[in-house]
Amino acid sequence: xxxxxxxxxxxxxxxxxxxxxxxxxxxxxxxxxxxxxxxxxxxxxxxxxxxxxxxxxxxxxxxxxxxxxxxxxxxxxxxxxxxxxxxxxxxxxxxxxxxxxxxxxxxxxxxxxxxxxxxxxxxxxxxxxxxxxxxxxxxxxxxxxxxxxxxxxxxxxx
Amino acid sequence: xxxxxxxxxxxxxxxxxxxxxxxxxxxxxxxxxxxxxxxxxxxxxxxxxxxxxxxxxxxxxxxxxxxxxxxxxxxxxxxxxxxxxxxxxxxxxxxxxxxxxxxxxxxxxxxxxxxxxxxxxxxxxxxxxxxxxxxxxxxxxxxxxxxxxxxxxxxxxxxxxxxxxxxxxxxxxxxxxxxxxxxxxxxxxxxxxxxxxxxxxxxxxxxxxxxxxxxxxxxxxxxxxxxxxxxxxxxxxxxxxxxxxxxxxxxxxxxxxxxxxxxxxxxxxxxxxxxxxxxxxxxxxxxxxxxxxxxxxxxxxxxxxxxxxxxxxxxxxx
Numbered sequence: 083x084x085x086x087x088x089x090x091x092x093x094x095x096x097x098x099x100x101x102x103x104x105x106x107x108x109x110x111x112x113x114x115x116x117x118x119x120x121x122x123x124x125x126x127x128x129x130x131x132x133x134x135x136x137x138x139x140x141x142x143x144x145x146x147x148x149x150x151x152x153x154x155x156x157x158x159x160x161x162x163x164x165x166x167x168x169x170x171x172x173x174x175x176x177x178x179x180x181x182x183x184x185x186x187x188x189x190x191x192x193x194x195x196x197x198x199x200x201x202x203x204x205x206x207x208x209x210x211x212x213x214x215x216x217x218x219x220x221x222x223x224x225x226x227x228x229x230x231x232x233x234x235x236x237x238x239x240x
Numbered sequence: 241x242x243x244x245x246x247x248x249x250x251x252x253x254x255x256x257x258x259x260x261x262x263x264x265x266x267x268x269x270x271x272x273x274x275x276x277x278x279x280x281x282x283x284x285x286x287x288x289x290x291x292x293x294x295x296x297x298x299x300x301x302x303x304x305x306x307x308x309x310x311x312x313x314x315x316x317x318x319x320x321x322x323x324x325x326x327x328x329x330x331x332x333x334x335x336x337x338x339x340x341x342x343x344x345x346x347x348x349x350x351x352x353x354x355x356x357x358x359x360x361x362x363x364x365x366x367x368x369x370x371x372x373x374x375x376x377x378x379x380x381x382x383x384x385x386x387x388x389x390x391x392x393x394x395x396x397x398x399x400x401x402x403x404x405x406x407x408x409x410x411x412x413x414x415x416x417x418x419x420x421x422x423x424x425x426x427x428x429x430x431x432x433x434x435x436x437x438x439x440x441x442x443x444x445x446x447x448x449x450x451x452x453x454x455x456x457x458x459x460x461x462x463x464x465x466x467x468x469x470x471x472x473x474x475x476x477x478x479x480x481x482x483x484x485x486x487x488x489x490x491x492x493x494x495x496x497x498x499x500x501x502x503x504x505x506x507x508x509x510x511x512x513x514x515x516x517x518x519x520x521x522x523x524x525x526x527x528x529x530x531x532x533x534x535x536x537x538x539x540x541x542x543x544x545x546x547x548x549x550x551x552x553x554x555x556x557x558x
Contacts, residue, residue, distance in 0.1 A: 100475035106507055107473035141422065141531050144471040144481045144509035171385075173423050174430075178530070183475070 087112055088122045092132070092186070096194045102135050102183035123184050127152075131190040137181040140167040146181070156180060245354040245369060245380070246288055248404050250280035252302035253295055254539035258283055261295055297541030300378050300406045300419065305535040306545065307425035308447040308552075311414040311437050318445065326448040326532075329556040331414025334440055339377065339411045342439045343370055346432065351379075358382070361402045364431045365424070368404065376410040381420075381428065414442070417549060422531035447556075448532045454511055455494075456555040457527065461548075463515035464492035466524070468499070470506030482506060512537075517544045 091108050105116045105123055112119065126132040134152040139145060147164045150156055158180070163172040173179070186194070250258065258279040262268045268282030283291070292299070311331035312318065343351045350356045351370040358366040365381040385403040389396055405420025407428065416433060418425035426446070433444045458465060469483045484502060486493050493499045510528045517523045523544060526535040534548060 095474055095476060098474075098476040102475040104473035104507065107475075107505060110473075110505070139471070139530075142510075142528065144469060144507075144530060146480055169421075171421070171423060174426065176426070181471075185475075 088119055089126075092123070092126065092184075093194050093197075096186040096191055097198055100186065102137075102185040104181065104183060127184070130187055132184045133187055135183045135185050137183055138162065138175055138179055139181050140164060141173055141179055142168045149183075242357070244284060246284045246291070247280045249299045249380075250283055250291075251276065251404075252300065252304070253280075253283075253298040254302065255279065257295055257298060257539075261286070261291070264294075265290075297543060298539070300380075300408075301540060301542040301545050303537060303539040304405075304419045304545070305421050305425075305533050306548065307418045307420075307422050307531070307533040309416045309418065309425065309429050309433060309444045310447055311416065311440070311442040312445045314438070314441045314443050316443070318443075326446060327450070327556060329413075329415055329447055329553050331445070332442050333414055334411040334442070336411060338440055339409070342436055343367070343377070343379075345439055346436045363427075365405075365428045367432065373408070375412065376408055379407045379409055381405055381407060381424075381432070383424065383427070415447075416444070417545075419545070422528065422533040425533065446532055449527060449529055449534065449552075451508055451529055453552070453555055454508070454513075454527050454529060457551065458494055458511075458513060460551050460555065461513065461515040463513040463525075465494040465499075465511055466514050467510075467512035467526075468493060468503060469509040469511075470503055471509055472505065473507050474505050481509065517547060520544050 088108055091111050092103075095103050095107070105120050108114075108119045108123070109116045123132060127134055136150045136152075136154075136156055137146045138148050138150070138157065140147055143166075145166045147162065147166055157175045158177065160175055161172045162175050163170065167173075253261075255276050258276065259271050259274075262271045262274075262279055262283050265283075265286050267285050268274055268279065271279070271282075274282065308329055310328055311334065313332045346367065351367055352372075354369050357368060361382045361384050363384050365383045368380045368382050370380075371378045382402045382404050384400040387399050387401050389398045391397070403420075403424075405418070405424050407419060408417040409415075410417070418428055420428075429444045429446060437444045457463065464486075466486045467483065469481060471481045472479055482503075484493065484499065490496060509530050510526055513525050513527060515523055515525070517540065520540060520543075522538070523540055524537040525548065526537055527533075528535065534552075536545065536548070
């Protein structure tokens with residue numbers, strides 16, 4: 083599975099300020115399975131772009147009770163009770179009650195933000211061929227181009 | 241004074257049904273004002289044989305949650321990461337003789353006697369009584385449930401009650417249908433059932449109910465989705481979970497495009513389904529894909545619980 087489309091959606095979610103997303107959110111958007119996207123996301127955990135968070139959720143209503151960062155001891159096998167659950171009855175935490183969530187690291191958020199700002203600046207560059215001031219969202223959406231590509235474009239314009 | 245098992249079983253019967261039986265047999269005074277406990281006490285004066293014939297279908301049914309446990313062969317390697325490992329409903333076929341032997345070994349007393357009872361009820365489910373049925377054994381368990389605490393003589397004292405629940409062991413199919421809350425089912429599976437299965441060279445495995453199973457249940461029961469609860473997956477909203485309930489003008493949420501749009505980014509937690517059980521009427525079930533359970537919210541007779549099982553079994557066998 084190519085990492086590019088997955089990375090694109092992770093960047094979009096990060097840009098939208100995600101508090102942590104599930105692999106299923108990515109899988110659904112791409113029409114893939116969780117098993118297909120998970121290795122790529124775990125790769126992003128390894129290279130420091132994402133962090134793993136384990137959420138203990140209430141088995142009866144799905145609400146998150148408590149979150150644990152990677153490395154923290156999970157309460158598997160322990161009895162938990164929470165007023166966030168529909169029932170007061172305590173339950174024993176099993177792996178089924180643990181949701182794995184991917185959270186962008188601050189470094190990754192900054193990098194995504196920088197890229198967005200950079201894109202925004204490029205979008206504001208005047209469209210020379212149309213002779214009008216640059217407008218965000220016009221056809222002049224640019225991305226950093228190689229020298230060769232730039233010279234081809236300049237030749238075409240002249 | 242110990243509470244007779246019949247009174248305990250009668251607590252599964254809906255109040256209107258208890259009232260009808262009490263009136264028919266002329267037991268109890270001021271029947272229309274009696275509460276469930278008093279009604280059960282009054283009706284328990286009727287011999288069990290007569291009650292079995294009249295309301296036997298409710299004694300081990302009523303409004304209850306259903307969860308299933310498959311008895312897999314002891315040596316079967318199970319990959320916890322493989323969802324298919326938890327999809328099947330059928331386990332290893334058990335012989336009647338072996339089951340009777342194991343029941344004898346793992347009841348604290350004679351498992352078929354109502355009067356011989358476990359010495360103490362604690363937080364581990366204890367087999368109270370077993371009853372033979374056409375397709376297996378109805379096992380009644382008791383477990384201590386902490387219902388609160390009081391201060392007595394300036395001491396903190398926890399208060400417990402005995403909670404009873406049933407489990408239908410189907411030896412021919414190698415499965416156990418737990419008729420109690422999902423947490424009871426999990427506890428039974430980890431404790432009594434694990435030991436019981438071990439003596440039959442088997443191991444208990446919970447049966448999952450997936451989103452696909454729910455869709456098949458919806459279609460096969462000709463059900464209407466009434467309530468949906470889902471959990472956000474993108475983390476870009478201020479909400480943790482969402483619940484959608486059906487407007488009166490809509491018959492079924494599931495085929496509605498607006499429902500599809502609103503729930504696209506959610507992971508389902510539970511669904512409330514309404515369906516018409518032939519000969520009984522409207523039934524509401526709460527299908528929890530997190531718990532792997534079906535909570536039958538309507539107080540129903542045994543045949544409705546069996547119908548739900550048959551439909552699920554058909555779905556799981558495909």
